[in-house]
Amino acid sequence: MGVGSFFTSKLDEAIGWARKYSIFQYPFVTACCGMEYMAAACSHYDVDRFGAGLPRFSPRQADVLFVVGTISHKMAPVLKRIYDQMTEPKWVVAFGVCTCTGGFYDNYATVQGIDTIIPVDVYIPGCPPRPESVLDGLMKLQDKIALQTQRF
Amino acid sequence: MSQPTTREFMLGEGSGTGSGQTLQVGVGPAHPAMHGIIRIVTELDGEFIRSADVEIGYLHRAFEKDCEVAGYNNAIPYTDRLNYVSPLINNFAYASAVEKLLGIDVTERCKFIRTAMAEISRICDHLTCVGASAMELGAFTVFLYMIKAREFLWELVEDVTGARLTISYGRVGGVKADLPEEFATKVGAAFKQTREVLDEVHRLLTGNRIFMDRMVGVGALSREETIAYAITGPLLRAVGVAYDVRRAHPHWAYDRVEFEIPTQSAGDNYARYLVRMAEMEQSMRIAEQALALMPGGPVNVDFEGRPIDPAAYVDQGKQGKTEGLLLLPIRLSPNLQGQNRAALERVNADDKRVVLPPKETAYGSIEGLMNHFMLIMEGYGIRPPRGEAYFASEGANGELGFYVISDGSERPYRVRCRPPCLPPVAALHRMIEGEQLADLIPTFGSVNMIGGELDR
């Protein structure tokens, strides 16, 4: 304890605050949840007011990977590759129940939850989740970003 | 090889490198302009695409196999997620295919409801398509306006079905529930706002020099090729063939409403855009007429085609009026799993009796006389005769067909969805050969590929 850790914790908070309000998302849109993602991102349910309004369509430039929609076994290697291409710090949001657990597609073609492939930070269930759920999930992600120990 | 001229070098005209070498560039599968996921491996000569190989299947979710697992009505949620921007059309088309197999006809009111809701769904689809392809060309405002209009329509859909997107509204023999009160007024208000949005978009895009430069003459397909590739819908109407399944094989209430079939002749992206914009107006016309002409009466039919009285919809058991409810012997599976109800004896409609057992065993099963529940209960043994039927309706992208084979049991033997967007995507390599790489984007946008439907 001492003056040093006071400064580092304040610095952590400051960086956390900056990071949580400047989310650059990579929307990895595959299926029906994409429609609700579009609805959440547009004027009615604006995500821009949370600072998360600018999607970066390159994994190198993004920090939050929104996996939106069902991931099939054919698509899974692509998802893993995209996740690997993102630079730290990065977070993953599993949007929609197909990404959380596979949804009601319990069959030969669907990955039963993307957390079998990549680590997930926030799960937003729903088929598709209402935009209000999406915003709730986004706020939980912001809390998580703000409170974690920032490494830089 | 001769040296490229300065013009060729600076503007990329002519054979790009002069050496005949091509560069392979893969577009997708995770690409922002690919609505959904698809992979196009292009061979480029400078900026020009010499050949393209389109690879699909990244969203294959085993729809057809899933439909064989449980009863006929259980497939309805899977059909929602086929063309997920216009889910009502999929629901009703599948339900109509099973009804065709059963040989029953739905009530008049149901036909008008299906027509009106299908048209609202079609407008949502066209809004999303035009909005997304405009966004990729840089017109982000148009996208925001169209999604705003779509929100108004989704509020209508939510009023009727309870959900915005994956609505599971259609049932074999009818629809889940009747329209709410004052629906026609709400539709009038929403359409008025939608028309304003379409006006704004027309002013922004239709005469826009940049938009026309990018869309006119791009991605064209000849009439013979369009037909040879079995392309239907707006892309077929954009080459001048006025084929619309709603006119050719009238179903639901389409023969009682007036509408035009807009066509263009150029077959390029701009023609497809104009056709879609005109179709949205026609769809609004149809929906308004359908709501105006809507007859009263029952909405659902039972598995033998007899209308079920709306007064019987009320669940008296849930209201506590348990006296007077008659008894119906039903053997319930101990784990209440729906799939074990093969033990259920087929209930004869003439002796309709419904039991209300004690609360402990009544959970989630035998409630009363709720309409769709009756269809499920009696029709849970929906047992169409052995045979097959193909029913086609006009989806937003073209002819959406369902081919259902029944073996006489309560589960479908085979359900096949004929996806309207598979033929245009199969013909995509023909549309983009010889075009520049940047032309791929508006062409793909105008094809309106919906992954759920393409890969099923």
Added chain:
Amino acid sequence: MTGEQILHRLRDRFGAAIVDTHEFRGDTTAVVERTALADALRFCRDEPALAFDMLTDLTAADYLKFPGREDGPRFEVVYQLTSLPHNHRLRVKVRVDEDDPVVPTAVPLWPIANWLEREVWDMFGVRFAGHPDPRRLLMYEQFVGHPLRKDYPINRRQPLIGPKT
């Protein structure tokens, strides 16, 4: 033309090669022998009175578990044909056995058959003789088996990446 007239035309032309015909719920169906299939489809497309210029759908069904047909030919390839000028439809079917699941390709007649036949190969394992590009369409290349066959359990996982159940 009505369904009856279409079937009449086909029977006139092909005689015994038309194994079975029926009309059920307004759909006209003709079951054709495999040897006559290519000619029959070409006749359907080119004959002016029939003019089936659009191959609306090409699919297959596995009759392994169909009550009454478990011993018969296992696969049935189904062609849905539509005629734009005359506005009539026809369904043409051909039955093939499990040990010899080969059907002549329809690609020279309708280019859309390219993808539709690839899907039937992918899902059922029915091969199309003469197809220019017999790859899988929907499943990934390393997938083993044909998922829509009745003996392929829906839950069987073949993880390309991911857990085994």
